[in-house]
Structures are given as C-alpha cells and as structure tokens.
Amino acid sequence: MSKFSSAPSGPSRRMFLRTGAGLGAAAGLGLWGTTAQAAASIDVVMVNAAISGPLRSVLEGASGGKINDAPWQSTTDVVSRLTAPGGTGRYDLLIAGSDFVRKPIMGPRPGSELVLPLDTAKMPNFGQVADAFKKDVADRDGKVYMVPVFWGFDSVIYNTEQMPESDPFTQSWAPLFEDKYAGRIAWYDAAHQMIMAAGLHLGNPKPEDLDGKDLDEVVRFLISRKKNIRTIWSTFAQGTNLLATGEVACLYGPIPVRAELQRKGFKITNAWPKEGVLSFAHSAFVPRDSKNLEASQAVINAMLGKDYASQVTKASGYLSTSNLGSQDFSPEERKRFGYGVLDGSTKHHGLGFPPAIAKWIEGWNRVKSA
C-alpha cells in the first residue's frame, strides 16, 4: 500500500469549480458595485485644490451624488487620458486648461468632437460667465462644448521679509532673471510658463508665438541667467516649502502658492508685473461616452453659481469665471485676489498655447541641462 494513499489527494475538480465560482461571484459583485456606484456618482478629473474642503460638498450637493476625483497631474495628462483608446468613456467630467485642450477635444470638423454638447438651458448660471472668459467657451454650430469654470494666474511670488513690497523692482518679472536676488531665486520646471515669462520680460508682446531665432534668443537668455537661480521646482509642496523656509526669496509660481502660504501666516505676496501676470482659465467638458451628462452639467452649473464661485478663491487661490464670484469681496480684496484682471485694472497676458510647443520643450531642456 502506498505510503501516500491516505494523504489528501490534493485539489479536486470540485475544489477548482468551487474556487472559480467564488472568484466569479466576487468579480461579479465588484462589477455590480461599480455599476451601482456609477448611477449615484460621477468620475471627474480636475485640479485637486478646486474640489477641496468646502468646495466638494457644494459640488456634490449640486450633482446629487458622490464625486470621485481622479488624481490630477496636468492639462497634458487630461488630454492624454481623453484621447487614449477608450478614454471618452472613462470619466464623466474633465476640467483642464482651455487653450491647450480646445483643439484636441473639438477635433478638426463637426462631428469629430471628443466631448458632448452641453445643454445651456439646464445650466442657468452659464449666463454668468464673465465677458473676459467668453472667448474660452468652445462652441460649434450653435452648440456649446466647453465652459470656463475657474481661472488663475502666474506671477513672481516673493517673501516680503527678503524683498520689500515697496521695491519697484519687484513689480515686474525682473526678480526672476536679474542679478539683484541672485542665489535666492527658484524657477518653475515648465517650458511653457518659463519661456512665456522670459519672453514678456524681454519685451516680446506676444511671447506665445516665439519660434526660430526669437525663441532661441529667449532660450539663450535663460541659459545666461541660470547662474542666478538656486533651484528649479516642480511640485506645489516643493515650491511652497522653498518660500516658507526662506531658502529662496522669490519664485515663478501659480497663485495658489501665494494663497496657501498667506493662509498659513507666511509673509508672502505676489508681484503685479508691469508686463502683465500670466493668466489662464480652466474649462469643463463632458467626454463623448459619459453616461452622466445631466449630473456633470449640474456640477458645471454649480461651479458658476454663487456658493462655489464665492468660496473657490479663499479655499484654493483660484478665481471664479462667474460674475457671481467676486460680488461679496471688498475692492481691496478684489485687487489682492486678482479680480482686477477682469475690470482691466490689473494687467495680464493670457498663457496662450504656443504653436511651436515642441521647440519650446526642447529649448527648456537645453536650459535645464546647460
């Protein structure tokens, strides 16, 4: 008799079937859970700060369900997610930089849009979009596909203990490039933004059109000024910490950096460069195969409504594209937050999308490796 004859005979066919059935049931439950959840929630990709704190409850209240926000990386990333195979059915609402996304989402001709037309009749706050942002509304054949929901701007953000606000030098892009604050400057690791700022500083009226020799001149200028910088920052946490610790006196930064540091009591403010701050808008659009158009429209409408629009600036540093956004602010607050851009009292330049972006990226890489 075999020594092993009394031993358990190992996994039987029945056991395999049982395990398979269990896994199938689990997978089925998982899918059911996903489907059941989808009916009550929408999946969005947007700047995380724009749905943080009290802003989330405002938007969830409007959509009537939960908002699942995917991790935000960049506008480029949003376009990649949308244009990847199957990308038009993965999310219900996407919000990203207007200038950059307009072309890829609208496609070259009618019918090639990657997004759904929005029913503005169901978005009563659509009429509140400020005149300054009407250009960011993407429409075709009378249908609206993309609506600007919040905006912001980039500027020189600086520590007032190291750079006095009264210094006229600070009210320009110069601190980032000139010798005065050498060794205490941080640049932002973004080709688009840094070349735009340098172009403005060098007196180019439309830096977004830089190409060829003109672009090369700006790149060479940046390389010549690289000796003045302490570092090139890439994440919000890095930028804010550089300023807060005093490691740098100023940096190129988006306005939420200033907002966060001021909220925490640091003596930080931003310059209002005579060449203009670099402004940008983020617009909302609904991917073509989304099953939650109604809820997504409700969220867009809520973002233009008073509850959200009046809170977004203090909560995130971004500003509302809605006329309702700054109604409750005092003139001093409006100026400080940047709403002067809307009435023309603050000079700004749109962070337009450069047609030669590939050359810009190549040029910026030259700057970084120089």
Added chain:
Amino acid sequence: MSDAVLQAGTRPARSFAWPRAERLRKGLLCAYAGLFFLFLYAPIGLLLVLSVNDSEVIGLPFKGTTSRWYAYVLTTPELIRALANSFALGFVSAGIATAIALMMAMGFRREFPLKGLLMKIVLLPILIPGIVGSAVFLVFFGYLEIPFGLWTTALMVHITWALPFAFLTIFPRLHGFDRGLEEAAMDLGATPIVVFRRILLPIIRPGIVATFLFAFTLSFDEFVRTFLVIGTQRTIPVHLWTLIIDQMAPFLPAVGVVIMAVSVSVSLIGFALTPKEK
C-alpha cells in the same frame, strides 16, 4: 643562501612598516564606510526628525516635537482609505504573482522549446521604463475596454510588475531543489499533486513566503505604473502624489515614515521566516 639573507634582512623592515600602512588602510576604509552609511541613512534619519517637527513647513530648523502629523495621518479618512487600498492590493497582487511565479518556476525546471526566449519575455517588465509601461497599459486597457479600478486594471498592473521579481526570487530555490526527493516519493506511489503538497511545498515554503513579501513591498510602493490606470481610486503612493502637487502637506514626512515602517516590517517578517544557514 643569499636569498635567505635577503629575506631575513627585509622581514623586520616589512613587519615594522606593515602595521602603519594597515592602520591607514583600515582608517580610510572605516571613513569610507562611515560616509557611505551616512549618505545612505541620514536622509531616513532626517525624515524621522521632520515627521515630529512642529512646523508648518517641511524642513529645518527644528521647532519642537509634536505628534500631530501622525495623528493627522492616522485620522484622515482619505489617507486611511489609500493605505487600506495599498495593503489590500499588495496582498492580493503578491499572492497571485507568487502563485504564478511558483508555477512558472516549476515549469522552467524542465527543458522545452524556446525556454530561453520565454524566460526573457517573463523578465521583460523589469526592463521597460515605468512611464512607458504605464502608457502601454493605458492603451492596452483602453482597447480591451476594461474599466479602471483597484481590482481591475491596477491589480493586473501590479501583478505584471511583481511577477518577474517573484519569479527571480523563487526560481533559484526550485532550481537547486533535490529532484531525488520527488522521485523517491513518486517511487512510493505519490501522485504529482501529492508530491507537491507533501514534499516540495514544505521545503520551499520559506522561499514562497519571502517571494510573497518581496512582491508585496513592490506593489505597496508602486506609483508610476499605477497612476494612469487606477481611475478615481488611490493607493498610498498615488494619494501622496496628489498631495504634493497642490498642498504644502507638512504631514508628508509622517506619511513617509508610516510607509517606511510598513516596508521595513514586511522585510523583517521575511527575514524572520527565512531559514538560517547552519
């Protein structure tokens, strides 16, 4: 004779000079090793210090001791959820990767056509840069219309990532296994399944545990391949990324310490379960 004289003559000189040179060599070696370990572990020590620094910024100077960052980490639902997701995904993906690696390793003990080529294919995910792999998965899952999620796409990505490492860990154990034991069992009438359960498995169990733990740590720390395919859910590395790109997040060092503690604990368990050489 002359050689002997020469040797006799040089010996005292050499024995006199040797200790000084040896002392110098040892000193330099110690300094090098000290610097090596300083560069290796000082950042970890700094992370520990910053995690209890009572400051709104991540950095020095040290402004007093606080446990509030740990309290924040352990009481914030999003962080707890991300941590739980990482644990769950790590356990499941490590379990599946280890099981597949074990089966493959058993198969690779035999000779078969294109074995060398297949081995290279198995190890390919190690060679593909993370960001490239991530984009490939994004496109692949898109064509297959697989919904993004922790238990769909992220699980597959983590298994694919951990599998070659699991295979490399477990294959040497099986390769060096004494086939005579299996043959002896079969001579006594054991079926292949019984041989596996009663002979092979008990002997290689420590290797399986070590493989599982290694695969778990790989999954737990994975970010690049996960980011694009996890949809709206978050593992702890993905959640950390979302924090650092739009927050000052002074609690980040505390999160780092918690993650490190998990990885170190898993490694220690692995060491404890690995049989000692006698």
